[in-house]
Amino acid sequence: MDNDFLEDFAQMALDLHGEESVHETVDRVLQYALKAVHCGYAGVVFVHNGQRIETAAATDSLVADLEAIQVECGEGPDIDVLADRYSVIVGDTRTETRWPRWAHAVSQAGIRSLLSVRMYTSSSTVGTLNLYDEQPNRFDVADQEVAHVLARHAAVALASAREEEHLWQAIDSRKRIGQAQGILMERYNIDEERAFAVLMRYSQSRNMKLRAVAEKLVSTRDLPH
The missing domain is CATH 1.10.10.10 (Winged helix-like DNA-binding domain superfamily/Winged helix DNA-binding domain)
Incomplete structure (x- = not known):
């Protein structure tokens, strides 16, 4: 990692932990996600009581529609990440076989790639950070590592913001x-x-x-x- 990249992440950590509300924190997470991974769309999903998922914020209205597809189909990378994985990369929704109904619907919406990362702290799972792109095979292991760092900072900041709001x-x-x-x-x-x-x-x-x-x-x- 070069010095500029490290400085950006240091500033990101300060900015996230300096936000005063959940809404402001989520918006800042999405801003940094687009900048750090250079993808087309980004969204944050919250999980409530370990089951119900909710799109907390998105960079485009399309993202909320994409998240709704998982709920309607009862399958998808978000659901698996929340259940028992830390992250998932979908190289191409047109050839994805793990969640066929979800993949077909998402590809029809024009999205070909996805990177989903769990946002969690030592005591709870906050939700997922989801990155989308219209190009196939957009995300690689390096993007996954960057998203993990961002998601961990985001989870801690969001948990803190929630506690402060309460x-x-x-x-x-x-x-x-x-x-x-x-x-x-x-x-x-x-x-x-x-x-x-x-x-x-x-x-x-x-x-x-x-x-x-x-x-x-x-x-x-x-x-x-």
Whole structure:
């Protein structure tokens, strides 16, 4: 690897870990993927509860259609990578035999090559990074190695961004509940514990999340009817 390549990857790591949200992190991953591997399209797929897959971001609307083909066919490289592989290279979808229905549909869409790499941390699988191209045999082992490095950095950055978003959501939720309690305490001259009990009662009787009840009260100054 030359010095420029190493500097690019060092900057990539800093940029990825510096993003503040999952959305921004995913977009940055795709930018670097196109630059690092020089392919036509790129996409990131998230896996939920180890089963359901979702296209989190893509450089073109075509990518989401390509990912949907795997769900519809029930077969494809993404599914295998998430299950028991770290990466898959498809040299030519017109001659691919491992996933015939998927390969036929993708080749009909004009895509001939694919490189799919698992994004994972030491504790969980985040999803996959998928690179596509209209030319056959576009990806080689060197591209696979580059994609692996990018995917590992992306997985750690995304896991961190998710945790940070959940943390801020929890903090914001607690803040809203506190504000709602304050409104009830002032309005009905009750203490903090009783105000919380009122919110809980409305949450259970209306089958609404506690945060939703609090947000309703804070924004309208009235409890849900």
